[in-house]
Amino acid sequence: MKNTLIPKFSRVNYQLALRDFQRARKQAVMQQILSRLRGDADKLLGFDDIRQQLHGTGESIKRGLQEIPLEKIVGSVSRYGDFTRSFLPKRDDDEERWAGVRAAVDDMVGMPPIDVYQVGDAYFVQDGNHRVSIARQLRSKTISAYVTEVPTRVPLTANDDPNDIICKSRYAAFLEKTNLDKLRPEVDLLMTFSGHYHFILNQIEAEFSILNQNKGKKDDKELWEKAVENWYDLIYLPVVRIIRELGILHHFPERTEVDMYVLLSQRQAELEKDLGWHVNLETGVTELITAEKRSRGLLSNFLRRVSPFLDRGPSPGIWRRQQLIRHRYHHLFEHILVPLDGSEEGWQMFEFILGAAQFDGDHILGLHVVSDKNLIGSDYINQMRERFNQSCQDVGIRGEFAVEVGSSPVKSILKHAAWVDFVIVNSTRPPIDQPLARVSPDLKLIIQQCPRPIQVRPNGTESDYSHALLAYDGSPKADEALFIATYLSARWKKDLTVVTVQTENTDVSVLEKAQTYLTQHGLRDVNYVLGKGAIAETVLETANTHGSNLLFMGGFSFRPVRHLTLGSTAEHILREFRHPMWVCQ
Numbered sequence: 001m002k003n004t005l006i007p008k009f010s011r012v013n014y015q016l017a018l019r020d021f022q023r024a025r026k027q028a029v030m031q032q033i034l035s036r037l038r039g040d041a042d043k044l045l046g047f048d049d050i051r052q053q054l055h056g057t058g059e060s061i062k063r064g065l066q067e068i069p070l071e072k073i074v075g076s077v078s079r080y081g082d083f084t085r086s087f088l089p090k091r092d093d094d095e096e097r098w099a100g101v102r103a104a105v106d107d108m109v110g111m112p113p114i115d116v117y118q119v120g121d122a123y124f125v126q127d128g129n130h131r132v133s134i135a136r137q138l139r140s141k142t143i144s145a146y147v148t149e150v151p152t153r154v155p156l157t158a159n160d161d162p163n164d165i166i167c168k169s170r171y172a173a174f175l176e177k178t179n180l181d182k183l184r185p186e187v188d189l190l191m192t193f194s195g196h197y198h199f200i201l202n203q204i205e206a207e208f209s210i211l212n213q214n215k216g217k218k219d220d221k222e223l224w225e226k227a228v229e230n231w232y233d234l235i236y237l238p239v240v241r242i243i244r245e246l247g248i249l250h251h252f253p254e255r256t257e258v259d260m261y262v263l264l265s266q267r268q269a270e271l272e273k274d275l276g277w278h279v280n281l282e283t284g285v286t287e288l289i290t291a292e293k294r295s296r297g298l299l300s301n302f303l304r305r306v307s308p309f310l311d312r313g314p315s316p317g318i319w320r321r322q323q324l325i326r327h328r329y330h331h332l333f334e335h336i337l338v339p340l341d342g343s344e345e346g347w348q349m350f351e352f353i354l355g356a357a358q359f360d361g362d363h364i365l366g367l368h369v370v371s372d373k374n375l376i377g378s379d380y381i382n383q384m385r386e387r388f389n390q391s392c393q394d395v396g397i398r399g400e401f402a403v404e405v406g407s408s409p410v411k412s413i414l415k416h417a418a419w420v421d422f423v424i425v426n427s428t429r430p431p432i433d434q435p436l437a438r439v440s441p442d443l444k445l446i447i448q449q450c451p452r453p454i455q456v457r458p459n460g461t462e463s464d465y466s467h468a469l470l471a472y473d474g475s476p477k478a479d480e481a482l483f484i485a486t487y488l489s490a491r492w493k494k495d496l497t498v499v500t501v502q503t504e505n506t507d508v509s510v511l512e513k514a515q516t517y518l519t520q521h522g523l524r525d526v527n528y529v530l531g532k533g534a535i536a537e538t539v540l541e542t543a544n545t546h547g548s549n550l551l552f553m554g555g556f557s558f559r560p561v562r563h564l565t566l567g568s569t570a571e572h573i574l575r576e577f578r579h580p581m582w583v584c585q
Contacts, residue, residue: 477554
């Protein structure tokens, strides 16, 4: 070491600075060891790499002299390999220079401002790496710096870890290809998992292919931008609006809106591949909620194995909110899931459904479940598919038939229900001479957990829906039944009767609530009945008196233990009513 580099008056401070360097080096070694053990990132970021990954725009803006936070300096232009992320020195041969800068500070020579590049909310040292290292050792909060801002297509933050940077790099590449940030300046499609922008690009390319069908130009920039805009405005935003309105991100606080969109896109692709169905992306948003609800603790999982009816099922009102967000005021039930078991009773139900579906031009999705994949190509299944397709064609209804391999038809129904608007199921009534017979466990499980309204049709039932009855007790699930009864009664122009049974918690005010709602929606010619006595018997007696051939009611609403031991009003009515019933969640 050459003493001529050290002024005589600073020799003491220089020796102290050497000790500080040795202490800083030990800290750096320990920090690197701990980072390797924990798998943390301890490296400074390289400015050129980051600018390239985040696609710098090529412009720079001089911001002048500023006081900047030391903790937001995350990288360097040329010395990013010489210091840790917290600017501890990593090289022993840096001792003389580091100590010289440190001694100069103590000798009141001062610390000149550094030069930095600003990328987003983070800074990179162009000149002054040692000064930053010394300032951090002195526990300073800020440092003077001449700042040059370098805009990039995706901003950087000081807290970004390597995975964040990879995600932002992929996002920047996506923006470079689509120019979406220029076409829609408010856009924010940053994901928390980086490898899925190809899903979005595939969707945009599909839109481009549709627009390009009659032009045949592979490099039509104007048409490509139109495809990008169509994807964002007509495909992505409608789904995201539902995600926002339903508060989906509340269930997934570590994810972004585009994360949720991609998850739905993946699920949609899986269903379309497995079943051959075309499924609506907007319709499936609530599957994100039900997927989160299925992630429960050990005790809940155990209880659900003991009895699946202990699961409270979907929260009331989600389906209605989703439909209203989508402005489905005039076509609530476009996509209908119809499980088919191949029985003649099942086909009779299907034929009747086709007749009713003609009214709105609905889309029928037929689902048959087999236990062995070898049965999928059997003559029996081919005959079912041919009969399904021919029946749909005869009445001019869109229909898609799918076969799924599974151990339980109920599980298949519940899995796919979130992708349709409602589900129609067949029920088998118990023989009249068995008064204690219950509704089948499969039907109860569907009613308990299905995220969509359910229409239950007893075997052999035909109805013109001319006289509808709403069983209304003011509960959240009954409000959903009121909503659907109002919609269908207004569209079909059929008679409607509303019955409320007086109990400790239910009186004439509940009936008045239903009357107010129906009147506000233009239904004034409605019969209102305030009954007394046992709820189920009163509802059934009212149905008989008014000749009701269609019933609307909420799903199971008793507490699980009572439901298991005593049965429920809804179950009693399901067992006794001989016409179609809407069971609403």
